[in-house]
Amino acid sequence: MYLTQPLHRALQQRPDAPMTVCGERVRTTGQIADRVARLAAALRSLGVVEGDRVGMLALNSDRVHEYFLATWWIGAAAHPINVRWSPAEIAYAVGDSGTEVLLVDDAFAAVVPELRERCPGLRTVVHCGDGPAPEGTVSYEELVRSFEPVPDGRHGGDTLALLLYTGGTTGLPKGVMVSHRGLSAxxxxxxxxxxxxxxxxxxxxxxxxxxxxxxxxxxxxxxxxxxxxxxxxxxxxxxxxxxxxxxxxxxxxxxxxxxxxxxxxxxxxxxxxxxxxxxxxxxxxxxxxxxxxxxxxxxxxxxxxxxxxxxxxxxxxxxxxxxxxxxxxxxxxxxxxxxxxxxxxxxxxxxxxxxxxxxxxxxxxxxxxxxxxxxxxxxxxxxxxxxxxxxxxxxxxxxxxxxxxIKDMIITGGENVYSAEVENALASHPAVASCAVVGLPDDRWGERVHAVVVLKPGRTATVEEIQAHSKSLIAGYKTPRSVEFVESLPTSAAGKILKRVLRDSARPDMP
Missing domain, CATH: 3.40.50.12780 (ANL, N-terminal domain)
Known part of the structure; x- marks a missing residue:
C-alpha cells in the first residue's frame, strides 16, 4: 500500500466534505488534494528527490497534514521533529538525518538562525505559520500558490515513509526508519x-x-x-x-x-x-x-x-x-x-x-x-x-x-520489583494524582524502592500513610522505602515519565 491512497479514495467519495479543521480554518477534501499536489511540486522545485528527508518543526495543524501527504507524493520521507527539544537536540536530529529542507511554523521561527549555524547542510527553511515569513525563509502559502499540481508517484512498499527520532529518555535519540509497508501493516x-x-x-x-x-x-x-x-x-x-x-x-x-x-x-x-x-x-x-x-x-x-x-x-x-x-x-x-x-x-x-x-x-x-x-x-x-x-x-x-x-526493574535485597506494580498500588490512594517508582542505590539493599508522588489539589498525605497503603496491597519488600512529594512529574513529549530524571534528581540525603 502507498500512504497517499486514502486521499485519492476520499477525493472520489467525499470531495466536498470537510477533511481538516484547524482553528477557524476548514478545508474540504478537494481543497486538500489540490494543495498537496501543489506542495509536492514546490518541494520538488526545492531539490527534494526520492529518498530525501523533509523535516517539519511545528505544532499540530492542517499544514502538518498536507506536509505528510505531499512528502510521500514525491517519494520522500517525512521527518517530523520533537517540538519539546532544545535547539541543540533539534540540530542533532536535522544534522544526523541529513535533512536539507525544513518546514517551521511561527512557534519555532526564532530558532531558525541557530539551526542554520549548527546545521550547515540545511539548505532551505519553509515558513508554514500564519504570520509573515521571516527573513531567510520561504513562504509555505506562496509555494502552494505558485506551483501547478503534479501527479502522485504512488510510492509504497519498503520505501522509507517516516523517520521518527526516539524520545531520547536515555542517551542520544535514534532515528527509527519506518516504511510504507510497515506503517500499513x-x-x-x-x-x-x-x-x-x-x-x-x-x-x-x-x-x-x-x-x-x-x-x-x-x-x-x-x-x-x-x-x-x-x-x-x-x-x-x-x-x-x-x-x-x-x-x-x-x-x-x-x-x-x-x-x-x-x-x-x-x-x-x-x-x-x-x-x-x-x-x-x-x-x-x-x-x-x-x-x-x-x-x-x-x-x-x-x-x-x-x-x-x-x-x-x-x-x-x-x-x-x-x-x-x-x-x-x-x-x-x-x-x-x-x-x-x-x-x-x-x-x-x-x-x-x-x-x-x-x-x-x-x-x-x-x-x-x-x-x-x-x-x-x-x-x-x-x-x-x-x-x-x-x-x-x-x-x-x-x-x-x-x-x-528491563532497565527500570529494581533489585532490592535480591528480589525483583517491577515499578508498574508498585505504581498501581500507590495510584489507588485517594490523595494520589500520579506517581512514579524508581530504584535508588542503597548500601544495605543494593537498591531501594523510591516513590515520587504528586498529590491531588487540596489533598494531603504523609510518607507513612503512603507506605501503609502500599503494604495493604503488595508485599512489604515492594513498598517504597522512601517517598518524595513533588508538584509534577517530568515527562517526554509522548507523555512518558522520564525516570532517568527522577533518579538523577533524587536527594542524596533522602531517607
Whole structure:
C-alpha cells in the first residue's frame, strides 16, 4: 500500500466534505488534494528527490497534514521533529538525518538562525505559520500558490515513509526508519483490533504528530474517511471545547491527559456525549484512573494500545475487556491480527505462559532499522525478532502484561520489583494524582524502592500513610522505602515519565 491512497479514495467519495479543521480554518477534501499536489511540486522545485528527508518543526495543524501527504507524493520521507527539544537536540536530529529542507511554523521561527549555524547542510527553511515569513525563509502559502499540481508517484512498499527520532529518555535519540509497508501493516492490524474509528467520523488530534501514537490516530481517520480536528497543543480546557464544538467521536490520550480532563473544573459544563471511542496508551494507567475515566465518559468505549516507535501498535485491549473489568484490565491486550509477539528468555527462546522475560515481535510492522546506526540496529533486530527492551509475560490466553522496562526493574535485597506494580498500588490512594517508582542505590539493599508522588489539589498525605497503603496491597519488600512529594512529574513529549530524571534528581540525603 502507498500512504497517499486514502486521499485519492476520499477525493472520489467525499470531495466536498470537510477533511481538516484547524482553528477557524476548514478545508474540504478537494481543497486538500489540490494543495498537496501543489506542495509536492514546490518541494520538488526545492531539490527534494526520492529518498530525501523533509523535516517539519511545528505544532499540530492542517499544514502538518498536507506536509505528510505531499512528502510521500514525491517519494520522500517525512521527518517530523520533537517540538519539546532544545535547539541543540533539534540540530542533532536535522544534522544526523541529513535533512536539507525544513518546514517551521511561527512557534519555532526564532530558532531558525541557530539551526542554520549548527546545521550547515540545511539548505532551505519553509515558513508554514500564519504570520509573515521571516527573513531567510520561504513562504509555505506562496509555494502552494505558485506551483501547478503534479501527479502522485504512488510510492509504497519498503520505501522509507517516516523517520521518527526516539524520545531520547536515555542517551542520544535514534532515528527509527519506518516504511510504507510497515506503517500499513501496523495500522491495519490495530484498526481491526480496536474498531475505534468511524466512517465519516471526527478525530481530535491533541498529542504531537511527531509521536507514533498521534500519527496513527490521525492516519486511521484519514484511512476511514472523515474529518480531523487539530489542536496545536493539549490543554484540558481546549480539549473539552473542541469535543463539544466539533462533535468529536474519537481521540487518543495518554493517561496524564485523561487525568487532567477528568479533574478539570469545567468538565460538567461541556457536552462530551459525541465521544464514541477513547484510546489510551504511552504509559500504564492505574485502575483508579481508568475507573474514573469510564465513569466520566459513559458513552465512550475504551481501548488501550501498546507498542513503540519501532513497531507501531503491537497489542490491543478492546472495549469488551474494558466493560468486563477484572484482572485483565492490567494487561495491554492481545496481539493485533498483523502482529506476532513472544516473551523471550535470556537465551532468546520463547518462555512458557506467565514467565517474565523480554517482549519481542516480528512481522511486516517492524521498523527497517535505525538511521545510520548499524550496531544498534543489529542489537534490536536479531534472530528474526525485534527486541523491545520491555519486560513482560503472556498468559495462557495470549494477554500481554508489561511489567517494566528491563532497565527500570529494581533489585532490592535480591528480589525483583517491577515499578508498574508498585505504581498501581500507590495510584489507588485517594490523595494520589500520579506517581512514579524508581530504584535508588542503597548500601544495605543494593537498591531501594523510591516513590515520587504528586498529590491531588487540596489533598494531603504523609510518607507513612503512603507506605501503609502500599503494604495493604503488595508485599512489604515492594513498598517504597522512601517517598518524595513533588508538584509534577517530568515527562517526554509522548507523555512518558522520564525516570532517568527522577533518579538523577533524587536527594542524596533522602531517607
Amino acid at each position: 501496523s495500522l491495519h492490524g490495530s484498526m481491526l483490533a480496536m474498531r475505534n474509528v468511524d466512517h465519516g467520523g471526527v478525530t481530535l488530534v491533541t498529542a504531537p504528530l511527531f509521536h507514533i501514537a498521534a500519527f496513527c490516530s490521525w492516519y486511521a481517520q484519514l484511512l476511514m474517511g472523515g474529518t480531523v480536528v487539530f489542536l496545536p497543543a493539549f490543554t484540558p480546557a481546549h480539549f473539552l471545547d473542541a469535543v463539544q464544538r466539533h462533535r468529536v467521536t474519537t481521540c487518543i490520550l495518554v493517561p496524564l491527559m485523561v487525568q487532567l480532563v477528568c479533574d478539570h473544573p469545567t468538565l460538567a459544563d461541556h457536552d462530551v456525549s459525541s465521544l464514541r471511542s477513547i484510546t489510551y496508551g504511552g504509559t500504564a494507567s492505574s485502575d483508579a484512573l481508568l475507573r474514573q475515566a469510564m465513569e466520566t465518559f459513559p458513552g465512550a468505549g475504551f481501548t488501550q494500545g501498546y507498542g513503540m516507535t519501532e513497531t507501531g501498535v503491537l497489542t490491543v485491549l478492546g472495549r469488551a475487556e474494558h466493560r468486563a473489568g477484572g484482572p485483565r484490565l492490567r494487561s495491554t491486550g492481545r496481539a493485533t491480527p498483523t502482529v506476532e509477539i513472544a516473551v523471550l528468555g535470556p537465551d532468546g527462546s520463547p518462555l512458557p505462559p506467565d514467565e517474565v522475560g523480554e517482549i519481542a515481535t516480528r512481522g511486516d510492522h517492524v521498523m527497517l532499522g535505525y538511521w545510520g546506526k548499524p550496531q544498534e540496529t543489529a542489537q534490536a533486530l536479531r534472530e528474526g525478532w525485534m527486541h523491545t527492551g520491555d519486560a513482560g509475560r503472556i498468559d495462557e490466553d495470549g494477554y500481554l502484561y508489561v511489567v517494566d522496562r
